[in-house]
Amino acid sequence: MTLFDKLWDRHLVCRLDSGEDLIAxxxxxxxxxxxxxxxASLAERNLPILDPGRVYCTMDHIVSTLPGRGAxxxxxxxxxxxITETRRQARRxxxxxxxxxxxxxxxxxxxxxxxxxxxxxxxxxxxxxxxxSLGALGALAWGIxxxxxxxxxxxxxxxxxxxxxxxxxxxxxxxxGVTAKDLVLHIIARIGVGAGKGYAVEYAGSTIxxxxxxxxxxxxxxxxxxxxxxxxxxxxxxxxxYLEGRPHAPTGALWEQACADWMSLRSDSDAGYDVEYHxxxxxxxxxxxxxxxxxxxxxxxxxxxxxxxxxPDKRESARRACEYMGVRPGMPLAGLPIxxxxxxxxxxxxxxxxxxxxxxLRGHRVAPGIRAICVPGSQTVKRAxxxxxxxxxxxxxxxxxxxxxxxxxxYAGGEHMGEGARVASTTNRNFESRQGPRTRTHLMSPAMxxxxxxxxTLVDGRALTEVSS
Amino acid sequence: MTPFVRxxxxxxxxxxxxxxxxxxxxxxxxxxxxxxxxGEGLFASWRYxxxxxxxxxxxxxxxxxxxxxxxILLAGRNFGCGSSREHAVWALSGYGIRAIxxxxxxxxxxxxxxxxxxxxxxxxxxxxxxxxxIATKKPVKMTIDLQQQCLLWEASGEPIKFQIxxxxxxxxxxxxxPIGLTMxxxxxxxxxxxxxxxxxxxxxxxxx
Ligand code: SF4
Numbered sequence: 015m016t017l018f019d020k021l022w023d024r025h026l027v028c029r030l031d032s033g034e035d036l037i038a039x040x041x042x043x044x045x046x047x048x049x050x051x052x053x054a055s056l057a058e059r060n061l062p063i064l065d066p067g068r069v070y071c072t073m074d075h076i077v078s079t080l081p082g083r084g085a086x087x088x089x090x091x092x093x094x095x096x097i098t099e100t101r102r103q104a105r106r107x108x109x110x111x112x113x114x115x116x117x118x119x120x121x122x123x124x125x126x127x128x129x130x131x132x133x134x135x136x137x138x139x140x141x142x143x144x145x146x147s148l149g150a151l152g153a154l155a156w157g158i159x160x161x162x163x164x165x166x167x168x169x170x171x172x173x174x175x176x177x178x179x180x181x182x183x184x185x186x187x188x189x190x191g192v193t194a195k196d197l198v199l200h201i202i203a204r205i206g207v208g209a210g211k212g213y214a215v216e217y218a219g220s221t222i223x224x225x226x227x228x229x230x231x232x233x234x235x236x237x238x239x240x241x242x243x244x245x246x247x248x249x250x251x252x253x254x255x256y257l258e259g260r261p262h263a264p265t266g267a268l269w270e271q272a273c274a275d276w277m278s279l280r281s282d283s284d285a286g287y288d289v290e291y292h293x294x295x296x297x298x299x300x301x302x303x304x305x306x307x308x309x310x311x312x313x314x315x316x317x318x319x320x321x322x323x324x325x326p327d328k329r330e331s332a333r334r335a336c337e338y339m340g341v342r343p344g345m346p347l348a349g350l351p352i353x354x355x356x357x358x359x360x361x362x363x364x365x366x367x368x369x370x371x372x373x374x375l376r377g378h379r380v381a382p383g384i385r386a387i388c389v390p391g392s393q394t395v396k397r398a399x400x401x402x403x404x405x406x407x408x409x410x411x412x413x414x415x416x417x418x419x420x421x422x423x424x425y426a427g428g429e430h431m432g433e434g435a436r437v438a439s440t441t442n443r444n445f446e447s448r449q450g451p452r453t454r455t456h457l458m459s460p461a462m463x464x465x466x467x468x469x470x471t472l473v474d475g476r477a478l479t480e481v482s483s
Numbered sequence: 484m485t486p487f488v489r490x491x492x493x494x495x496x497x498x499x500x501x502x503x504x505x506x507x508x509x510x511x512x513x514x515x516x517x518x519x520x521x522g523e524g525l526f527a528s529w530r531y532x533x534x535x536x537x538x539x540x541x542x543x544x545x546x547x548x549x550x551x552x553x554x555i556l557l558a559g560r561n562f563g564c565g566s567s568r569e570h571a572v573w574a575l576s577g578y579g580i581r582a583i584x585x586x587x588x589x590x591x592x593x594x595x596x597x598x599x600x601x602x603x604x605x606x607x608x609x610x611x612x613x614x615x616x617i618a619t620k621k622p623v624k625m626t627i628d629l630q631q632q633c634l635l636w637e638a639s640g641e642p643i644k645f646q647i648x649x650x651x652x653x654x655x656x657x658x659x660x661p662i663g664l665t666m667x668x669x670x671x672x673x674x675x676x677x678x679x680x681x682x683x684x685x686x687x688x689x690x691x
Pocket of ligand 1: 074075121122123142144358359360361419420423424441442
């Protein structure tokens, strides 16, 4: 059996007549964007939450990230209602609420691991597509819609058709300056945005074994970008030491018992997969997206592919992408002037991400005319960064240093980088207008985004990191 | 939920690949803490030349004469990928869309459709292109028979068969409420939880 089979099996309540499986859900995580709607809808239907102690809610999607924000301040007009309504509903329902100015507040997928709310072997669902991030800890975690969130809260289960098994093995050592973000963009560029459809993906191999939990979270975060149901990584010593002592992690005898259980969560050596891919870490270069789909990514020193060189079914979207992004086939990405930089999001706003960006920024200034923003993923990350003096590095370089939240990862109708702005971004989606009206988003790692901020252009950040280290 | 048995309606072809839920309903259009009233925001970036005044973009398919009343959307690959927002489905149903035919769907979006009584039909790209070739030129009517799992329309004599997960079909045809259905297994669920409490007690936190 694969790791995924085991996770599935231990949550299987029963097989339904419909052919679906009824899967027990250990944790539901909500946020203010959709949490209020789901809780209100349950209340309207008089459906109590089966176990409110296993439901959590944070405020991240539309909260203001401006320094000194008030408890109800949203980043778009009318957004306050989402915050106040979610707060009201959460209190009424008696679930665990992490409110706007709570010292634990932050982006749901940053908060869940750092507080130890997600643990190996758990099922966790959240009405947010990047919930797959949490597979990094060996949990079975995936994004759902609001109706499914209501179902999970009311019944403690979800009705599901079991996805198939895929394994992506990565062996070898990533070069200096090459990160989990580059690896996942490399993978998506190779296998395509539809490749994971209908599969639960297991990441394996020596590269994964050598990664810390934060890098694993980045890697798993983007599994949904290639349509996977979710991604998982077998829990190991790295996972265990990461979780030890976290506020919601088990303690004492329970900790020992949990660890023993977690270590049994690995694929059998003879486990079969429906699809397998292999990658070599040494082949991965710093990556940047040039288009409007995460698969439209190339090495930072590369050129945009000729339309004819692409498979026929990719040509139309490449044409559209060139038009939208204001680029041409054959054009190098490096040197393209940008007007904004965004370092943040559940993909890349943990402490290690901020450290990597700060290492590049130290002693440099953001190029004239560039608006650069750094939004730590959570209050916990922000405090740790400030303790290390990273905030000062960002501020001295000319970055805005914000309060935690999703911020400009997606445009909510308020603040943005300017109509049609070209942005170097550490987020996960380069879709049309995702970050603002006609915004041209280039996805990359935090160090690369920092390098772009300094030069004012897209750039292969490795040159700069060499200089500054 | 309104059962979906047989439906006749106009087809609106929108054959772009990877239409994500941000395009189906942009975030700025999700103004209410409610599931209704979202139809106006459907495809807002493409549908209006000026979103504030709601000035229609005459080029956009749903603004072309005869297509305004479309209830069947014909799409390309990976329709509804991206954000899990169920508002995308609520916007579609708010507009009046009852079925979507695509080469493939984002999986969260697919489930959201079924949970809200919208029928997601998967056909191969070739069949979709054939329909689009005619349905783009003028508004044409199509009949979808979910029980027979086929599409019928004037330009093709033969019904086009499609496959659908039997549990999805059941849910749609009967207009079932999944929570109600699952509640029938309540005792089994509680027993399962009790067993887990013994086996893996750390999964059950003490409520603070
Ligand atoms: S940071 Fe972006 S991708 Fe992550 S949860 Fe927030 S909006 Fe979604």
